[in-house]
Amino acid sequence: MITHFAKLELNTVSIEGMKQFYQDQMHFPVVSESQDEISFQPTEYFTLSFKESEESMRPAHIAFQVPFSEFEHVVDVLKERGITLLKWSDGRIVNDYSTGKAVYFRDGDGNLLEMIAHSYVKEDIVTPSGDLKILYLREIGFPIDDCIVFSEWMVQLFDFKLASVSDDFRFAIGGTAHAVIPSKKRKWIPIAMTALQPSMIVTFGVSSTVFIQEVKSKLDAKAVPHEWKEDGWLYFTLHGYHIVLTLTNFPVDVPARLNLPFSIM
Ligand SMILES: [Fe+2]
Incomplete structure (x- = not known):
């Protein structure tokens, strides 16, 4: 099964700008840095990388899961850091809904970030990382022309489950990873940001080489070009999104122990 988002690689117009935001303001550890690339490690199992590019920027949307009991503290820390x-249009900052709370902000490239907490997520399973108490990367946005077709790919290839299903929006969920799949015609909340398709490489953590081989067989059957290494690595492109599956040691029972929907084993 897919257990989590292991890595996200985005383009940037300024390595230094990303460093000032993610290192200085978010306090994410820098794990590697070169002239044209920088990588941060917000949690043990997730790496966020930026590569300098001359392409025009199309901002991404990501959401970090934090403990429900720490949500107000996390919001205070963000404010203290000057973020x-x-x-929302009515002036409020916190989105308070039936099962959780969320706040939104942007980095220097305009990527739309979110801190989200849910009351049903068990808090004694994963040790929060850093002073922003991040449990894991919950969401990556995949704006697309046809969200029905794209989400069905995720269901067929990865055994993802769908939630919040409508004609122009849906979640595709596997483990702790929530792919947010809006139609490009739908705008990102809360600032009605146009949902452009970002240039990105998304790496999903996988629990077994057998699973990777199963996905590879499905790609073969559908004649989707791909690169594959037997020791646990698969790369392909789907509707312009670059996707990698990689074998990791993320504990396979964590999503179920966190009490996440669709994760009961
Ligand atoms: Fe979100």
Whole structure:
């Protein structure tokens, strides 16, 4: 099964700008840095990388899961760091809904970030990372022309489960990874940001080489070009999104122990 988002690689117009935001303001450890690339490690199992590019920027959307009991503290820390929290049209900052809370903000490239907490997520399973108490990367946004077709690919290839299903929006969920799949015509909340398709490489952590081989067989059957290494690595492109599956040691029972929907083993 797919257990989590292991890595996200985005383009940037400024390595230094990303460093000032993610290292200085978010306090994410830098794990590697070169002239044209920088990588941060917000949690033990997730790496966020930026590569300098001359392509025009199309901002991404990602959401970090934090403990429900720490949500107000996390919001205070963001404010103390001088991070501008985005407002809804009625002026409020926190999105308070039936099962959770969320706040939104942006990095220097305009990527739309979110801190989200859910009351049903068990808090004694994963040790929070850093002073922003991050449990894991919950969401990556995949704006697409046809979200029905793209989400069905994720269901067929990865055994993902769908939630919040409508014609122009859906979640595709595997483990702790929530692919947010809106139609490009739908705008990102809370600032009505146009949902462009970012240039990105998304690496999913996988629990076994057998699973990777199964996905490879499905790609073969559908004649999707791909690169594969037998020791646990698969790369392919789907509707312009670059996707990698890689074998990791993320504990396979964590999503179920966190009490995440669709994860009961
Ligand atoms: Fe989100």
